Amino acid sequence: xxxxxxxxxxxxxxxxxxxxxxxxxxxxxxxxxxxxxxxxxxxxxxxxxxxxxxxxxxxxxxxxxxxxxxxxxxxxxxxxxxxxxxxxxxxxxxxxxxxxxxxxxxxxxxxxxxxxxxxxxxxxxxxxxxxxxxxxxxxxxxxxxxxxxxxxxxxxxxxxxxxxxxxxxxxxxxxxxxxxxxxxxxxxxxxxxxxxxxxxxxxxxxxxxxxxxxxxxxxxxxxxxxxxxxxxxxxxxxxxxxxxxxxx
Amino acid sequence: xxxxxxxxxxxxxxxxxxxxxxxxxxxxxxxxxxxxxxxxxxxxxxxxxxxxxxxxxxxxxxxxxxxxxxxxxxxxxxxxxxxxxxxxxxxxxxxxxxxxxxxxxxxxxxxxxxxxxxxxxxxxxxxxxxxxxxxxxxxxxxxxxxxxxxxxxxxxxxxxxxxxxxxxxxxxxxxxxxxxxxxxxxxxxxxxxxxxxxxxxxxxxxxxxxxxxxxxxxxxxxxxxxxxxxxxxxxxxxxxxxxxxxxxxxxxxxxxxxxxxxx
Amino acid sequence: xxxxxxxxxxxxxxxxxxxxxxxxxxxxxxxxxxxxxxxxxxxxxxxxxxxxxxxxxxxxxxxxxxxxxxxxxxxxxxxxxxxxxxxxxxxxxxxxxxxxxxxxxxxxxxxxxxxxxxxxxxxxxxxxxxxxxxxxxxxxxxxxxxxxxxxxxxxxxxxxxxxxxxxxxxxxxxxxxxxxxxxxxxxxxxxxxxxxxxxxxxxxxxxxxxxxxxxxxxxxxxxxxxxxxxxxxxxxxxxxxxxxxxx
Numbered sequence: 176x177x178x179x180x181x182x183x184x185x186x187x188x189x190x191x192x193x194x195x196x197x198x199x200x201x202x203x204x205x206x207x208x209x210x211x212x213x214x215x216x217x218x219x220x221x222x223x224x225x226x227x228x229x230x231x232x233x234x235x236x237x238x239x240x241x242x243x244x245x246x247x248x249x250x251x252x253x254x255x256x257x258x259x260x261x262x263x264x265x266x267x268x269x270x271x272x273x274x275x276x277x278x279x280x281x282x283x284x285x286x287x288x289x290x291x292x293x294x295x296x297x298x299x300x301x302x303x304x305x306x307x308x309x310x311x312x313x314x315x316x317x318x319x320x321x322x323x324x325x326x327x328x329x330x331x332x333x334x335x336x337x338x339x340x341x342x343x344x345x346x347x348x349x350x351x352x353x354x355x356x357x358x359x360x361x362x363x364x365x366x367x368x369x370x371x372x373x374x375x376x377x378x379x380x381x382x383x384x385x386x387x388x389x390x391x392x393x394x395x396x397x398x399x400x401x402x403x404x405x406x407x408x409x410x411x412x413x414x415x416x417x418x419x420x421x422x423x
Numbered sequence: 424x425x426x427x428x429x430x431x432x433x434x435x436x437x438x439x440x441x442x443x444x445x446x447x448x449x450x451x452x453x454x455x456x457x458x459x460x461x462x463x464x465x466x467x468x469x470x471x472x473x474x475x476x477x478x479x480x481x482x483x484x485x486x487x488x489x490x491x492x493x494x495x496x497x498x499x500x501x502x503x504x505x506x507x508x509x510x511x512x513x514x515x516x517x518x519x520x521x522x523x524x525x526x527x528x529x530x531x532x533x534x535x536x537x538x539x540x541x542x543x544x545x546x547x548x549x550x551x552x553x554x555x556x557x558x559x560x561x562x563x564x565x566x567x568x569x570x571x572x573x574x575x576x577x578x579x580x581x582x583x584x585x586x587x588x589x590x591x592x593x594x595x596x597x598x599x600x601x602x603x604x605x606x607x608x609x610x611x612x613x614x615x616x617x618x619x620x621x622x623x624x625x626x627x628x629x630x631x632x633x634x635x636x637x638x639x640x641x642x643x644x645x646x647x648x649x650x651x652x653x654x655x656x657x658x659x660x661x662x663x664x665x666x667x668x669x670x671x672x673x674x675x676x677x678x679x680x681x682x683x684x685x686x
Numbered sequence: 687x688x689x690x691x692x693x694x695x696x697x698x699x700x701x702x703x704x705x706x707x708x709x710x711x712x713x714x715x716x717x718x719x720x721x722x723x724x725x726x727x728x729x730x731x732x733x734x735x736x737x738x739x740x741x742x743x744x745x746x747x748x749x750x751x752x753x754x755x756x757x758x759x760x761x762x763x764x765x766x767x768x769x770x771x772x773x774x775x776x777x778x779x780x781x782x783x784x785x786x787x788x789x790x791x792x793x794x795x796x797x798x799x800x801x802x803x804x805x806x807x808x809x810x811x812x813x814x815x816x817x818x819x820x821x822x823x824x825x826x827x828x829x830x831x832x833x834x835x836x837x838x839x840x841x842x843x844x845x846x847x848x849x850x851x852x853x854x855x856x857x858x859x860x861x862x863x864x865x866x867x868x869x870x871x872x873x874x875x876x877x878x879x880x881x882x883x884x885x886x887x888x889x890x891x892x893x894x895x896x897x898x899x900x901x902x903x904x905x906x907x908x909x910x911x912x913x914x915x916x917x918x919x920x921x922x923x924x925x926x927x928x929x930x931x932x933x
Contacts, residue, residue, distance in 0.1 A: 183544055198573075205853070224872070253853070269545050339852065344713055352724055
């Protein structure tokens with residue numbers, strides 16, 4: 176009975192979480208509008224720059240590629256953060272009614288994953304209108320990986336800092352640093368930058384657009400995701416342990 | 424009478440010191456202590472909310488919990504429910520629990536029906552049972568016409584009805600209700616007391632945090648939370664406690680117990 | 687004089703509310719340190735040519751350039767988020783204050799004062815971290831430019847929060863300040879795109895770059911910056927009046 180119950184709980188939970196997401200008009204509008212705005216915005220902004228010798232493609236394309244990755248990544252990041260923050264109290268009640276913490280984590284995760292796939296698809300579609308993508312399947316995988324990575328980070332930040340102001344501050348700082356360092360605007364030779372969540376997906380994505388499969392980047396991306404997943408699960412399940420989230 | 428026990432995941436409702444509690448005792452709490460520390464040392468206040476609070480609740484009884492604002496009633500209830508950890512003491516529960524928190528902790532963008540489905544699934548109820556419970560409480564508390572409304576589109580009183588129903592729907596052995604009738608109209612208020620009578624006849628134990636203990640005869644016992652502990656004040660005359668009439672000079676423990684005077 | 691009292695009181699209360707959150711204070715110290723420190727470490731030891739209004743074209747170290755751009759950017763980010771959430775959390779309480787007797791202009795003045803504090807703190811911390819590796823040539827002008835950046839984006843945050851809501855506001859802060867300051871206003875670019883002069887970061891970035899690398903700072907952009915601040919203030923105030931009236 177418990178096993179069937181578990182599947183039921185997760186399915187119903189994900190259904191509820193998705194409904195909640197879709198019924199927030201801002202989120203839906205952002206899902207459709209953000210990729211276009213960001214891709215074209217970065218593409219346009221980059222046209223002012225000269226082509227530096229270390230750049231692999233023309234500046235506008237570099238801008239657009241960056242825009243595609245950022246749109247894919249940062250939407251789930253914000254969504255993950257706010258999902259966790261806004262539902263903290265109701266989730267705690269739900270837990271008292273019978274969900275265990277791991278099930279709640281899976282529900283949130285599945286929702287973030289669903290949104291990640293959606294935004295990756297939209298971003299790729301928008302990009303493909305102006306840039307030829309040689310290996311679309313791999314490109315999609317790279318975008319989805321970037322999206323999921325930041326979705327997990329958003330959930331992590333939300334679980335650790337369950338207040339909107341602080342959580343947003345941290346997310347914005349993480350995102351913008353990552354954003355710029357992987358933008359291809361400056362040539363970075365330090366290995367430290369490889370620790371940033373977008374570094375490997377960016378490599379993977381760029382080569383997929385060019386038509387090659389950067390297997391090193393793919394491996395690194397996969398490993399990164401696995402580590403993030405484990406940390407997020409641990410933090411989420413542990414940190415919310417009867418510390419009284421219900422005390423306002 | 425068939426008593427289907429839901430919440431299969433909540434075997435861990437049995438906490439420290441549990442076994443089957445003797446006799447009809449459904450909940451026993453011993454020496455509960457809780458202190459809220461300020462985050463930064465040496466700065467800010469440390470508040471000792473609970474200090475050796477103890478209570479035992481038996482099947483079929485209705486217990487009222489009263490006290491001044493800020494006395495710690497909601498904190499105590501959260502500890503009994505398991506939403507908050509106590510610093511000291513033990514809570515043992517023999518059976519399933521239903522909790523109605525003071526604030527409606529619901530998901531704003533779900534409809535009433537979807538809310539029941541979600542919480543029903545949490546309890547381990549199948550679809551039929553969920554629908555039956557939903558319809559039963561919709562009729563009893565009067566929210567039948569709102570089943571397809573989103574929670575954030577309901578008035579405060581209606582939201583509270585859902586809040587209450589969600590805590591009851593799985594027929595728990597013990598009900599912990601924190602100011603459950605806030606915002607209720609008179610009819611619903613009466614329906615509520617009709618419901619509690621039914622439930623206690625079935626053997627459900629109920630504890631209610633309330634300000635309106637002018638309805639004292641509805642309760643089997645009344646406990647007052649002062650200075651971190653619970654005292655049985657069932658037999659105390661409220662007028663005497665307020666200092667009117669003959670008065671009991673020995674009631675040094677009571678602060679202003681204006682129980683009938685509302686906030 | 688009573689008006690000043692009221693503004694002062696509202697400002698004081700707002701300050702206490704934020705100063706009592708240790709996590710927030712910790713973040714205000716740690717995040718700029720992280721950002722600037724990371725950049726200083728990771729950027730290559732190369733040089734880039736930039737155009738600065740006071741001194742014309744010169745060659746500067748890449749790390750120094752981005753450090754200089756980072757201070758107003760970080761002030762803008764912190765000011766922007768502060769502005770966004772300042773209005774969100776206080777909005778209903780402010781509406782009540784207004785009904786209780788405060789004039790909307792007094793509430794706004796108090797909140798603006800809080801934004802000033804946020805911008806100053808952000809600038810101070812970011813500059814302190816930057817100074818470990820690089821000190822701007824004209825520190826006073828640099829500080830002024832950065833605080834102004836924080837204020838302008840603070841008001842943008844307020845506006846976004848009142849008009850579009852919290853979520854849209856966060857997305858705005860994620861993308862706009864960075865795109866503005868680092869990309870569209872970047873001094874390595876000789877010919878700016880047409881949209882650059884109309885963005886909030888235009889004057890302040892020019893000033894910051896100028897103050898960072900030359901001792902002879904062209905002060906004309908300050909007028910433009912103040913003009914931008916004024917426009918932002920008018921828009922934010924209008925939005926506040928509209929929301930304070932509802933309910």
